[in-house]
Amino acid sequence: EADIYQTPRYLVIGTGKKITLECSQTMGHDKMYWYQQDPGMELHLIHYSYGVNSTEKGDLSSESTVSRIRTEHFPLTLESARPSHTSQYLCASRGNRTGQGYTFGSGTRLTVV
Amino acid sequence: GQQLNQSPQSMFIQEGEDVSMNCTSSSIFNTWLWYKQDPGEGPVLLIALYKAGELTSNGRLTAQFGITRKDSFLNISASIPSDVGIYFCAGQRNSGGSNYKLTFGKGTLLTVNP
Numbered sequence: 001e002a003d004i005y006q007t008p009r010y011l012v013i014g015t016g017k018k019i020t021l022e023c024s025q026t027m028g029h030d031k032m033y034w035y036q037q038d039p040g041m042e043l044h045l046i047h048y049s050y051g052v053n054s055t056e057k058g059d060l061s062s063e064s065t066v067s068r069i070r071t072e073h074f075p076l077t078l079e080s081a082r083p084s085h086t087s088q089y090l091c092a093s094r095g096n097r098t099g100q101g102y103t104f105g106s107g108t109r110l111t112v113v
Numbered sequence: 114g115q116q117l118n119q120s121p122q123s124m125f126i127q128e129g130e131d132v133s134m135n136c137t138s139s140s141i142f143n144t145w146l147w148y149k150q151d152p153g154e155g156p157v158l159l160i161a162l163y164k165a166g167e168l169t170s171n172g173r174l175t176a177q178f179g180i181t182r183k184d185s186f187l188n189i190s191a192s193i194p195s196d197v198g199i200y201f202c203a204g205q206r207n208s209g210g211s212n213y214k215l216t217f218g219k220g221t222l223l224t225v226n227p
Contacts, residue, residue: 006155033214041199041219041220041222042217042219042220043156043201043217043220045214048214090155090156091155092155098207099143099144099161099163099205099207101144101146101148101158101161101203101205101215102156102158102203102215103158104148104155104156104157105155106153106154106155107153107154107155109153
């Protein structure tokens, strides 16, 4: 049973639309992350958060924004979707134990037409 | 930023064969992790390694934390069709702000022919 949930799993939308990808976890983890994964497999960190009201940009520049108002919730928003935003978006979280790995959600496959 | 060199990038093998893949880095890591990603899903943790020289098994999977702390290896024995997927290595340093972020390799795509 998954402890981190992403919705929707698949989304096809038109250019210019505003979208929000949802990510929720029930593990009480402080640290959460958003990755973008192209068909070429590589995972690119685009946003992360160390806790409520904390958000940082990742290694890959992204036009998306995130918010962290509640510990369990870390939504990602695109104000105006474009075809270049077509990708797989993966959310992950991590507890505070040293060396603890990430738990990933199942991802959202976004297609912008 | 830090980089992990993961190889090979892809592998095509016959069912029953053994598989080896590895990751190397120019920097030391305190933790090495191996993940598998099935098609259409998020990565799932397979094995975590916390000590240089550590050798850990999980069923047919065996992973090792290199003595230099700059590399790690994953072996899969007697491969089966459900081993198909993308395998990622990841390293973590337990120092300062980098404590919270993993550095991922670029992945190894494994295809197993029945």
